[in-house]
Amino acid sequence: MDVRRLEVLRELKLRGSVTAVAQATHRTPSAVSQQLKTLEREVGAPLTERSGRGLALTPAGDALARAAADVVVAIARAEETWRTYLASPEGLVDLAVFPTAGRMFLPGLLRAVRGVPGLEVVATDVDPQHADFAGIVPDFDVVLAHSVGPAPAWKDRHLIAVPLVDEPLDVALPEGHPLAERAEVAPADVVSEPFIGVPVDFPYQRLLQEIERVAGAPLTIVQRFSDTRVTESLVAAGEGLAVLPRFTSAGPGSGVVLRPLAQLAPTRRIAALLRRESAERPSVRAVLDALRTIAAGLS
Incomplete structure (x- = not known):
């Protein structure tokens, strides 16, 4: 079932008419009616019936509208949680490092994140022969990678590559x-x-x-x-x-x-690799900022 159609059904229960739902949701009455008909096909049962010149909910429609209220509340809570999550650099960041990068970056990085309330970094060492650093990015939030000679086409893998130091x-x-x-x-x-x-x-x-x-x-x-x-x-x-x-x-x-x-x-070029969605998290951005600060002090 489409959440947006459930919201239309819930609005019909609250507002009592298709016209009122259309005005409240910035749709046309015909668009509201179409959403309701599509939802009926999805659930396989009539949800509305004629009542005078308007529509009323059937018992099935009334039950689904009450359930839809729970769905809408859950979505609102999830959206608020996500907004809070994106607004604060809190949480756990999984970092993969090869051994010499660990010696180079980890002491300063761990000192830096201790000053950020709620931010935690857990680092894992990876074998330096792991030439396909991009291949392990799905398992971590940030992967420190290196290449000798021409830089690999990390961006071709739909990843973000943040240069740190040569x-x-x-x-x-x-x-x-x-x-x-x-x-x-x-x-x-x-x-x-x-x-x-x-x-x-x-x-x-x-x-x-x-x-x-x-x-x-x-x-x-x-x-x-x-x-x-x-x-x-x-x-x-x-x-x-x-x-x-x-x-x-x-x-x-x-x-x-x-x-x-x-x-x-x-x-050797050392860069931080991460997925595009990971880059949206303030906790990951805070780690990247700390890595860039450390790298700037190396050269």
Whole structure:
């Protein structure tokens, strides 16, 4: 049954005539009559009958009109709840992050949301090899995603992509390495060194292939790890060089030095992905504002 037709039936019970219903609902009398006839076909029973020059409700029509009142009240409550929901940044926001994005954004984000009454963020880490970040957006309110090289067509998936930061990807060297004395290194400088790589289906693998292409020689990959912390520890131990993100690697005391990669100057683009309807929620908008503030302080 169409809710709008139930409302017309309820109005007929309250106002007593088709003309009065038409005036109250800004319809023509013929439009009101048509709505009532359609509703009768939907329920399979006569709802009105002739009474003098007008219409009166049948017992079935009177019973349905009383039930329609409950429906209208429920809809009004739902609309008011929704208006309140849209007006206040309260509620739970489910956030998916890959590990380095978690280190980059989560501490500041959680501090920020503690200052917003009623707002809660629950974060879940996702595997960094999850190249199809857009594919998990239906399971979360916000997904932090990254891409190396050309940005994927996230908008083609009917999603909103909020750019946050372009993070440089640097060559990681152990402290004391001869190349660490340079301001930057080139592919030809590093191609002869042992390298700590990534699993072959990870986005960073494409960058390693670019280093080989520009240098004109293959890299010697001695180990492959997805965890940047493991990679960083191996670089610090002198087991090889690696490519690591600048903002979340080589902190004080790490034993690792980061240097820009000349000729390629690679970056990874980090963005927040979400459904269009999620972007209407004040709670989600508050989280996005906090993420943008944190990202602005990184570059």
